[in-house]
Amino acid sequence: MLSFIIYYIAHHPNVKKKMLEEIDSIFQDDKMRTINKDDFYNLKYCEAIVKETARILPIVHFNTRYIDKPSEIAGYQWPADTLFLANIQAIHNNDDYWEKPNKFNPDRWMDENFEPKKNSFIMFGGGLRLCPGRKLAMIELVCLIALLFRKYEINLVDMNSPIKVKCDGGILVSCVELLVEIKPRN
Numbered sequence: 001m002l003s004f005i006i007y008y009i010a011h012h013p014n015v016k017k018k019m020l021e022e023i024d025s026i027f028q029d030d031k032m033r034t035i036n037k038d039d040f041y042n043l044k045y046c047e048a049i050v051k052e053t054a055r056i057l058p059i060v061h062f063n064t065r066y067i068d069k070p071s072e073i074a075g076y077q078w079p080a081d082t083l084f085l086a087n088i089q090a091i092h093n094n095d096d097y098w099e100k101p102n103k104f105n106p107d108r109w110m111d112e113n114f115e116p117k118k119n120s121f122i123m124f125g126g127g128l129r130l131c132p133g134r135k136l137a138m139i140e141l142v143c144l145i146a147l148l149f150r151k152y153e154i155n156l157v158d159m160n161s162p163i164k165v166k167c168d169g170g171i172l173v174s175c176v177e178l179l180v181e182i183k184p185r186n
Ligand code: HEM
Pocket: 001, 059, 060, 063, 064, 122, 123, 124, 125, 126, 127, 128, 129, 130, 131, 132, 133, 134, 136, 137
């Protein structure tokens, strides 16, 4: 997921600028101090970048559900042993739920009153089997991008290269290759 985040940041200079302003306002040019809980809560724009990346390109593309008894779901009768696949990628990019879904726009998450429509943002699944690691994953990703971009300038080697992804088992999406140039920030 970090590769996808770096890719989208590199392709949206206005987003990168805003992210660096947030990071610099929090760390005040200190490139070494340990990140703490308050920093995490203040890194709202970084969090918005993580969510927006996961909206456009969810690493879990499909969520699965299985019924072991015949059931009626969404007005249809289904036999026992039916496996359902919910297409997370399609839901996240559907214009019934999202304004300009193809636009990478972390700002959509910045409005205090913004709440995605019910079940329209399911990067961590939902219901009883909701991902139990979601908070840890968010903390790790937000802190990681803040600590990386606080200290390093990260650019893509080839801005024209499309993102190279592979999909394992039709469900998990990962980045195959992303060539980056990293140098210390001034
Ligand atoms: C960006 C990172 C992550 C993403 C996108 C993600 C996404 C998901 C999704 C979509 C599910 C299926 C939920 C459902 O069926 O409704 C899931 C389940 C699960 N995740 Fe995560 N996850 C992430 C990180 C983590 C981490 C860090 C942990 C553990 C430390 C974790 C542990 C689990 C476990 C144990 C389940 C199975 C839950 C169950 O079946 O009851 N995940 N995750």
